[in-house]
Amino acid sequence: xxxxxIVIVIFLWHFPSAAIPVVxxxxxxxxxxxxxxxxxxxxxxxxxxPCHACGELVDAAIVVVEQTHRKLEIHERSGNPFSYDQVIxxx
Numbered sequence: 001x002x003x004x005x006i007v008i009v010i011f012l013w014h015f016p017s018a019a020i021p022v023v024x025x026x027x028x029x030x031x032x033x034x035x036x037x038x039x040x041x042x043x044x045x046x047x048x049x050p051c052h053a054c055g056e057l058v059d060a061a062i063v064v065v066e067q068t069h070r071k072l073e074i075h076e077r078s079g080n081p082f083s084y085d086q087v088i089x090x091x
Contacts, residue, residue, distance in 0.1 A: 001025050004058070008065065017065045024061040067091045 001022050008018040036043065068091040075082045 004062065008062065012066065012069050014069055017069050020065050021058055021061050025058050028057050064091070 004021045004025070005015075005018040008021065009015055012018075033043070068088050071087050071091040072084070075087050
């Protein structure tokens with residue numbers, strides 16, 4: 001998580017953008033391993049597919065944060081009035 005925060009802060013210079021993956025990582029890990037625990041599945045090489053899915057979800061969160069940050073920056077530079085909700089949904 002520290003690496004993710006450092007990379008996002010270095011490239012975007014926006015700490016709140018780093019909060020999304022920081023929240024997403026532990027939540028997805030918990031939501032993945034809690035059902036495995038209750039199903040009695042041990043964590044071994046065959047059950048690591050959900051871990052890969054967690055990585056994909058975190059990667060998607062980083063891409064969404066970057067795209068949203070870029071779109072907001074473009075709209076702020078244009079000087080035209082805009083709705084933050086509309087820009088975020090468009091991103």
